[in-house]
Amino acid sequence: MNITVRVFLLALLCVVTEFTASQSSSTLSDQFRALLDTSIHCVIGAWCWYTVVDGAGVFQILICGFLSSFIDIDHFIAAGSFSLKAAVSLPNRPIFHAVLAIPVAALVLKLVSKLFLACVNQLSLPKDFSCLKSLLPTLPWLLVIAWSSHQLRDSIRRGLWFWPFGTLPPTPFVVYVVFIAGGSFLLNWILKVFLKKTETSDGASFYEV
Numbered sequence: 001m002n003i004t005v006r007v008f009l010l011a012l013l014c015v016v017t018e019f020t021a022s023q024s025s026s027t028l029s030d031q032f033r034a035l036l037d038t039s040i041h042c043v044i045g046a047w048c049w050y051t052v053v054d055g056a057g058v059f060q061i062l063i064c065g066f067l068s069s070f071i072d073i074d075h076f077i078a079a080g081s082f083s084l085k086a087a088v089s090l091p092n093r094p095i096f097h098a099v100l101a102i103p104v105a106a107l108v109l110k111l112v113s114k115l116f117l118a119c120v121n122q123l124s125l126p127k128d129f130s131c132l133k134s135l136l137p138t139l140p141w142l143l144v145i146a147w148s149s150h151q152l153r154d155s156i157r158r159g160l161w162f163w164p165f166g167t168l169p170p171t172p173f174v175v176y177v178v179f180i181a182g183g184s185f186l187l188n189w190i191l192k193v194f195l196k197k198t199e200t201s202d203g204a205s206f207y208e209v
């Protein structure tokens with residue numbers, strides 16, 4: 001699927017998912033509303049990766065979707081409880097929802113990946129693990145795309161949180177769609193032009209970061 005179609009479908013997905021969420025929010029229980037919200041984050045994050053990376057592997061797309069939902073774990077960490085009610089009624093926004101958390105977490109992941117790869121390269125891994133070696137250098141990028149898409153979507157209601165400076169007003173819906181779709185298009189171009197793309201043995205692509 002070419003990049004223009006992928007970007008168009010991403011914008012359409014943003015519109016359809018938000019419309020669905022707004023139409024059904026009053027009729028759903030708290031649990032189902034949270035499940036729907038998490039699923040939307042997952043689908044948008046996954047499609048962002050599919051848009052940004054030409055020839056992205058299914059495994060990477062799934063991981064990006066997972067990371068996009070996983071960020072909300074900080075609600076439960078901050079609440080110190082698995083209770084949904086406690087997690088959604090925090091007095092402050094939890095730490096992974098700060099914009100600064102994205103580069104910090106990506107850098108930490110990059111360091112951990114490099115360290116892990118250095119150890120792994122000393123061992124001769126079975127063939128099944130070769131996808132892990134190709135995935136690790138891509139993980140920081142997966143996290144950046146997943147968490148950015150999540151924070152942008154959250155910002156429709158709560159604005160982007162630029163800790164320690166403050167929070168922007170809620171992002172207009174049109175700006176959200178333009179940022180997600182336009183940002184994915186721009187990143188697709190940046191990756192193609194500036195980074196080295198490598199084909200893995202299973203036919204997926206990844207970029208050296």
Ligand SMILES: [Zn+2]
Pocket residue numbers: 071072097150154
């Ligand atoms: Zn969130």
